[in-house]
Amino acid sequence: MDLTADMTNQPFPTQLFGDDAIDTAEEKAKPSSRQTVGDPFVENPRMICRDVYVYYAEKCAINNVSIDVGRNEVLAMIGPSGCGKSTFLRCLNRMNDTVGTCRVEGDIRLDDMNIYDPSVDVVPLRASVGMVFQKPNPFPKSIFDNVAYGPKIHGLVSNKTELAEIVETSLTKAGLWNEVKDRLHEPGTGLSGGQQQRLCIARAIAVSPEVILMDEPCSALDPIATAKVEELIAELREQFSIVIVTHAMQQAARVSQRTAYFHLGDLIEVGPTDRIFTNPRHQLTEDYITGRFG
Amino acid sequence: MQNTPQQSPITLRINAGLKKRYNTEKRFKRMGISAIVIAMTFLVFLFGSIISNGYTAFQQTYIQLDVSFDQTFFTGENLAAANFPGLVKKTLYSMFPDVTSRNDKKLLTQLVSSNAAFRLMGMVTKDPKLIGTTQKIWVLADDDVDMLIKGHYDRNVAESNRRINDKQLAWIDALAANGKITKKFNTQFFTSGDSREPEQAGIWGATRGSIYTLFIALALSFPIGVAAAIYLEEFAPNNGWTDLIEININNLAAVPSIIFGLLGLAIFINFWGMPRSTPLVGGLVLTLVTLPTIIIAGRAALKSVPPSIREAALGIGASKIQMVTHHVLPLAMPGMLTGTIIGMARALGETAPLLMIGMIAFIVDIPGSVTDPATVLPVQIFLWADSPERAFTEKTSAAIIMLLAFLMLMNGLAVYFRNKFERKW
Ligand SMILES: Nc1ncnc2c1ncn2[C@@H]1O[C@H](COP(=O)(O)OP(=O)(O)O)[C@@H](O)[C@H]1O
Ligand SMILES: [Mg+2]
Numbered sequence: 001m002d003l004t005a006d007m008t009n010q011p012f013p014t015q016l017f018g019d020d021a022i023d024t025a026e027e028k029a030k031p032s033s034r035q036t037v038g039d040p041f042v043e044n045p046r047m048i049c050r051d052v053y054v055y056y057a058e059k060c061a062i063n064n065v066s067i068d069v070g071r072n073e074v075l076a077m078i079g080p081s082g083c084g085k086s087t088f089l090r091c092l093n094r095m096n097d098t099v100g101t102c103r104v105e106g107d108i109r110l111d112d113m114n115i116y117d118p119s120v121d122v123v124p125l126r127a128s129v130g131m132v133f134q135k136p137n138p139f140p141k142s143i144f145d146n147v148a149y150g151p152k153i154h155g156l157v158s159n160k161t162e163l164a165e166i167v168e169t170s171l172t173k174a175g176l177w178n179e180v181k182d183r184l185h186e187p188g189t190g191l192s193g194g195q196q197q198r199l200c201i202a203r204a205i206a207v208s209p210e211v212i213l214m215d216e217p218c219s220a221l222d223p224i225a226t227a228k229v230e231e232l233i234a235e236l237r238e239q240f241s242i243v244i245v246t247h248a249m250q251q252a253a254r255v256s257q258r259t260a261y262f263h264l265g266d267l268i269e270v271g272p273t274d275r276i277f278t279n280p281r282h283q284l285t286e287d288y289i290t291g292r293f294g
Numbered sequence: 295m296q297n298t299p300q301q302s303p304i305t306l307r308i309n310a311g312l313k314k315r316y317n318t319e320k321r322f323k324r325m326g327i328s329a330i331v332i333a334m335t336f337l338v339f340l341f342g343s344i345i346s347n348g349y350t351a352f353q354q355t356y357i358q359l360d361v362s363f364d365q366t367f368f369t370g371e372n373l374a375a376a377n378f379p380g381l382v383k384k385t386l387y388s389m390f391p392d393v394t395s396r397n398d399k400k401l402l403t404q405l406v407s408s409n410a411a412f413r414l415m416g417m418v419t420k421d422p423k424l425i426g427t428t429q430k431i432w433v434l435a436d437d438d439v440d441m442l443i444k445g446h447y448d449r450n451v452a453e454s455n456r457r458i459n460d461k462q463l464a465w466i467d468a469l470a471a472n473g474k475i476t477k478k479f480n481t482q483f484f485t486s487g488d489s490r491e492p493e494q495a496g497i498w499g500a501t502r503g504s505i506y507t508l509f510i511a512l513a514l515s516f517p518i519g520v521a522a523a524i525y526l527e528e529f530a531p532n533n534g535w536t537d538l539i540e541i542n543i544n545n546l547a548a549v550p551s552i553i554f555g556l557l558g559l560a561i562f563i564n565f566w567g568m569p570r571s572t573p574l575v576g577g578l579v580l581t582l583v584t585l586p587t588i589i590i591a592g593r594a595a596l597k598s599v600p601p602s603i604r605e606a607a608l609g610i611g612a613s614k615i616q617m618v619t620h621h622v623l624p625l626a627m628p629g630m631l632t633g634t635i636i637g638m639a640r641a642l643g644e645t646a647p648l649l650m651i652g653m654i655a656f657i658v659d660i661p662g663s664v665t666d667p668a669t670v671l672p673v674q675i676f677l678w679a680d681s682p683e684r685a686f687t688e689k690t691s692a693a694i695i696m697l698l699a700f701l702m703l704m705n706g707l708a709v710y711f712r713n714k715f716e717r718k719w
Pocket of ligand 1: 056061079080081082083084085086087088099101
């Protein structure tokens, strides 16, 4: 992590300190307040999101969200169902482009490149910002071909040996190599759910992305498979920035460094994970993590 | 000691309704089974009647002639120009020396097919060394003789109601007694085109016509249909125009095919000046007939590919066309093939639109290319079914058998390809 970055470069919009915002940690922001509290911004971020609005046709699904994704951190996004976590996550690699009615406004930058700029091509963008989905979705092809697909279409390798190397390192990083090395040419869909999800992670990291987005990656897995994937996420943090949507608060607490709480399209609170879970500054966050609703 | 388990009121309520529920299930099963039995009975009846009517057409009656290729017949330079019908007649007269009157001689020559002279010509032109020798040669019998030998004519009806009179009957019996008349496998049927003479008529011309026509239809409608389905399903913007196109395609699938025939006549033949009665135009018309089916089936197949596969491909940075060609299309292919086969099976049986573009013409020659005039199997069936001669009845059934065999072959191929492409996900 680059801690020497010049702090004065970091934008810190004044709108964060609106009328409803609070100064002390003891007082909670009122439930009616929709201003983000906590520290949504970090030094030397990987991705910067400012004033992001997302609409499905006329319906506003994300309302003025500003947040940073740091380097080598796991950012967890929590919140009740339908609050827009997936919608926001899918803005980060423009997967929302596939939804005809979806419109994104605001500024989202990956390493200073505005990803919604008309000149930006989504193909390389999605290679830099990979995605792992809720339901494991390996291609109905062999394990090898699943992992090899990304490097192949992006032309990252020049020969078969290199390709085999990438496949091996990706599967190793995903903690799957030892389990599948003898059956690389069997279909990926024949693996167990947890293995399939790790295969999907291997597929995503095979193209060396900078950021990996995960949308409830463990919600279809049993506890043992979940534990393995969580372990893997912790290891992957050393190389990638990870944004994970989860509805399991324990999971957020276990794997993430920062946590963002969404509520009905608003980003309510962002902060270091241990602080969010021990000392939330917004009434809505507290209500959610103490299980009063959600 | 009796041990009745405690039953809660809920369990009792459920148990009370159980019998009714099971009865409904049983009734439904019985209805299903009887529907299948009825369908199978009709199918067996259909096949039974077609096969029992048609199988005799696979044999044909032949008469053995002792032909002496007399030098006097082959005086000219051109062997083919020799008087072969005269040679056949002379042979027959020599086999029945007591036939003398002009009228009887005519009746006698009617026993063999006009094809006999062509057969002799073929033999001599191929092997001129035959001249001067005497050969025993099997030639086709006339269709009336064939019908008599196959037992389709009743000998006991009054002579005036018979197509074979008493004299001819006697000659045939004499031939049969000498072993000079027999039934052989009917290769002619599988190798020749249509003919006015039932004994010479064959199915190969129509089969070739069907093959060419279907080939054109498949070669055009499959790629166009698949491309249209992919465009509409994956690329087209969701707006009024796409809705309009979709509605129109669905409507086209329901348009009676004869309308497409009229369209083909107006556009392909009258406007573009393509040759009439040809598999080329027939194939184009059948392309129009089958396209809606293929597009609709193709779109359904594309829709059934799980969205998660698309997301997986896009999520790793595949472009839209890569997503389609690498992932969606292979998964949709079995469904698309099924749709195509349904379309092709329909095209194979299609008659009405082909009548409009002249494929009903009487065509003897076997088509050699898609621009030669031709007819197709269902039209051939229609033509034969319409002919008065008794011998065409069995040909009609035989042609239907051929059509069904063709259909089964196509379906078999389709199942083979579908299984080949089919994968699980
Ligand atoms: N494709 C879509 N079209 C219209 N509305 C959508 C679509 N996807 C999500 N939404 C709406 O946007 C809101 C946020 O959804 P989502 O991001 O999936 O929530 P979460 O992942 O937090 O459960 C919900 O109200 C949902 O109904
Ligand atoms: Mg979601």
